[in-house]
Amino acid sequence: MFRRTRAIAKKEFKQLWRDKRLLFVILFFPIFLLIIFGYAVNFDVKNIQLAVLDKNNTEVSRDFVNSILSSNYFKLAKQLNNDSEIKETLDKKSAQIVLVIPKDFSKNIHTHKQPAKIQFLIDGVDGNTATIIKNYASAASTKFAIKLQKNLTQKYGVKMSYPVLLEPIFWFNPDLQTTKFLIPGLIAMILIVSSVISVSLSLVKEKELGTIEQINVSSINSFELLSGKSAPYIVVAFFDAILILIVGYIFFDVIVKGNYFFLFISTLIYIISATSMGIFISVISETQQIAFTIATFATLLPSVILSGFIFPIESMPVIIQYLTNITPAKFFIIVLRAIIIRGVGLSAFWMQLIYLILFTLVFMGLAIIISKKQEVK
Amino acid sequence: MxxxxxxxxxxxxxxxxxxxxxxxxxxxxxxxxxxxxxxxxxxxxxxxxxxxxxxxxxxxxxxxxxxxxxxxxxxxxxxxxxxxxxxxxxxxxxxxxxxxxxxxxxxxxxxxxxxxxxxxxxxxxxxxxxxxxxxxxxxxxxxxxxxxxxxxxxxxxxxxxxxxxxxxxxxxxxxxxxxxxxxxxxxxxxxxxxxxxxxxxxxxxxxxxxxxxxxxxxxxxTNYLKNDILELECSNPVKAMKILESQNFIDATSIFGNNLHLNVNKNYSNKNQIEKLLISENIQVTGLDKIVPTLEDVFIHLLDKKK
The missing domain is CATH 3.40.50.300 (P-loop containing nucleotide triphosphate hydrolases)
Structure with missing residues (x-):
């Protein structure tokens, strides 16, 4: 039995090896995607362009502006001279945030009769970024206010104490690096896209050439055929996964915290589930073109949008949350985040592995049922 | 076995x-x-x-x-x-x-x-x-x-x-x-x-x-083709085919290269029957002989009968 599987796998390897273009795409595509995503998809908000309209223009007001700028998040884009420039600045997007310090700022600070008001005008087109900017701005203002208060109490000889002091620490990813969070999603996406496409194309190609018929009349069974045909692509997918981890380490300092054995086993289970999808697509497609279209559509979008790779599943509407189960990437990402970032054990992700196995069985079952029906036709 | x-x-x-x-x-x-x-x-x-x-x-x-x-x-x-x-x-x-x-x-x-x-x-x-x-x-x-x-x-x-x-x-x-x-x-x-x-x-x-x-x-x-097959060589085989098809002594006609194969039935008597007919239509007959039928003749005959 293994002799026949080996014959098929050997042939498939040879064909893949000769197809230098495909080989290049399979090996280069993951690195390319990783670097592009790693650098371009970045949710960290830095270098916020700040415009300042300082109507007060005193030592205190300048002190305030400097303390905002000292946080490293803001960069002074320009100084404004009057109100009319505010609208223009925001319209032209020459700043994302405009800080307006009223005339009575220093007077209010010194007299303590009423709080000194300041105004932040934030470009709200990108709501996510706007919220982050607002948080940075209010944190910076609070810091300034506390400093003033401290000075004031000290002047009266009273030692100031804080009733509650917030000290947040980010677990697993202390610097909140986006790339660390993205790498598992990228691995899941790249592996599913490349394995589904390559497996389905290689099977449909045999259909197109008529060589599948030649294989069918031999006494080979479908398990031998499919395992032989998938084996090379499973190996290549593994190679891709290793490549991504190495590139992720070199470029983005991502290290695997957890167990390599579990990482290996779960990746294997995931690739096999992707292969089952590829086999299913090859059964319902007559030409390589159709197979390629279906495979791309069925893997790329769901693995990016529905997998939790970028957008958190918990904040999607309930119906969409159910829909996310159609992509095995969702489950593999949970496994990968558990192993790579959190470094936790099997108890955190065995459910996901079981789901991936079920997914494989369902797609293989469907593929067998449909191909049996086609035969009778 | x-x-x-x-x-x-x-x-x-x-x-x-x-x-x-x-x-x-x-x-x-x-x-x-x-x-x-x-x-x-x-x-x-x-x-x-x-x-x-x-x-x-x-x-x-x-x-x-x-x-x-x-x-x-x-x-x-x-x-x-x-x-x-x-x-x-x-x-x-x-x-x-x-x-x-x-x-x-x-x-x-x-x-x-x-x-x-x-x-x-x-x-x-x-x-x-x-x-x-x-x-x-x-x-x-x-x-x-x-x-x-x-x-x-x-x-x-x-x-x-x-x-x-x-x-x-x-x-x-x-x-x-x-x-x-x-x-x-x-x-x-x-x-x-x-x-x-x-x-x-x-x-x-x-x-x-x-x-x-x-x-x-x-x-x-021999078993499926009782009729004789004649091979006709003439100046205008396409026109000849049209004329001969409608004759009651011919069951089927087919073109083989430049020649016509005629499947003649019992109403056929001799070569003159065909030659006269074609000459009257200004078609030169250069050869007309009985031949050993090819498989193609047999199949055309059999498939014609089916229709």
Whole structure:
């Protein structure tokens, strides 16, 4: 039995090896995607362009502006001279945030009769970024206010104490690096896209050439055929996964915290589930073109949008949350985040592995049922 | 003991009956020609006999095994080659042979011996490293046949193996088929070329899924064609055909190259009948003789009758 599987796998390897273009795409595509995503998809908000309209223009007001700028998040884009420039600045997007310090700022600070008001005008087109900017701005203002208060109490000889002091620490990813969070999603996406496409194309190609018929009349069974045909692509997918981890380490300092054995086993289970999808697509497609279209559509979008790779599943509407189960990437990402970032054990992700196995069985079952029906036709 | 025994084999696709209740027997070592127009049900029949398509009803025993009950045993005992010469163009000659040898589970000395045999019949000794895609059609065809019988089956099915190959290669290919047959292998072959059918020991003609004629080439010509066939050489065969078709002494006409073949019935008396008619229409008759009918005459006659 293994002799026949080996014959098929050997042939498939040879064909893949000769197809230098495909080989290049399979090996280069993951690195390319990783670097592009790693650098371009970045949710960290830095270098916020700040415009300042300082109507007060005193030592205190300048002190305030400097303390905002000292946080490293803001960069002074320009100084404004009057109100009319505010609208223009925001319209032209020459700043994302405009800080307006009223005339009575220093007077209010010194007299303590009423709080000194300041105004932040934030470009709200990108709501996510706007919220982050607002948080940075209010944190910076609070810091300034506390400093003033401290000075004031000290002047009266009273030692100031804080009733509650917030000290947040980010677990697993202390610097909140986006790339660390993205790498598992990228691995899941790249592996599913490349394995589904390559497996389905290689099977449909045999259909197109008529060589599948030649294989069918031999006494080979479908398990031998499919395992032989998938084996090379499973190996290549593994190679891709290793490549991504190495590139992720070199470029983005991502290290695997957890167990390599579990990482290996779960990746294997995931690739096999992707292969089952590829086999299913090859059964319902007559030409390589159709197979390629279906495979791309069925893997790329769901693995990016529905997998939790970028957008958190918990904040999607309930119906969409159910829909996310159609992509095995969702489950593999949970496994990968558990192993790579959190470094936790099997108890955190065995459910996901079981789901991936079920997914494989369902797609293989469907593929067998449909191909049996086609035969009778 | 027959090599293939087909009993009331029927295949329906929805409402369409592709193969309609056909029965026949094939002797061991025979070259059996299975003829019919495109869509007559030839490939469907072959696929059922190879155990890759389930019959709607009926059964066939191929190499001693039922295609309905034991398709896997059938597959072990047959070779199959399709018109598409299912070889991988991006593999070398040797890799193709290794692949098919591997698929059929060959190994060791037997495999080496068979590999040599395939290289030998395809004239590819010493050219094992050539890319299969670069081979000429005739060589590819021989290599495809070699790989199809690499496991030494008792029966080989050839589905239009000679389509798209030059005449010389076709003749060489038939020599190869004769060799197989002499070694006791049953060759079940379909073809478009009726002159090739003359090489078969036995012929079966099907039309619209039904069996319409059976026998060796000689029997077909004498049993199914009672009329005489005349060959007419004249100055305007197309016009002559139009005129003659409507005559009551002619059953069928057909064009062979520059000549016309006329299928004449009992109302026909002599050559003058035709010559007079054509001369009156200003057509020069340069030759008119009774000939030994070709298989094509027989088939045109049989298919005409069906209409």
């Amino acid at each position: 027959y090599s293939i025994e087909v009993n009331n084999l029927t295949k329906k696709f929805g409402n369409f009956t592709s193969v309609d209740n056909i029965s026949f027997k094939v002797n061991e070592g025979e070259i059996f020609g299975f003829l019919g127009a495109n869509g007559a049900g030839k490939s469907t029949t072959i696929r059922m006999l190879c155990g890759i398509l389930e019959p709607t009803s009926g059964d066939a025993v191929v190499g001693g095994y039922s295609v309905v009950k034991e398709p896997d045993n059938v597959k072990l005992n047959i070779g199959y080659m399709s018109q598409r010469f299912s070889l991988y163009n991006d593999l070398t000659v040797e890799e193709n042979i290794n692949f098919f040898g591997g698929v059929y589970g060959l190994e060791g000395n037997l495999f080496d011996e068979r590999k040599n045999w395939v290289l030998d019949i395809a004239n590819l000794k010493g050219k094992e490293k050539l890319m299969t895609g670069s081979l000429p059609g005739g060589i590819k065809q021989r290599l495809a046949l070699g790989t199809a019988v690499i496991h030494q089956p008792k029966i080989v099915f050839l589905d239009e193996p000679t389509s798209g190959v030059d005449p010389l290669s076709r003749r060489n290919f038939w020599e190869l088929i004769n060799d197989l047959s002499e070694n006791g292998i049953t060759v079940f072959i379909t073809t478009h070329y009726l002159e090739e059918a003359e090489f078969c020991n036995k012929i079966l003609l099907i039309n619209a899924g039904k069996l319409i004629a059976e026998g060796n080439p000689q029997e077909l010509k």
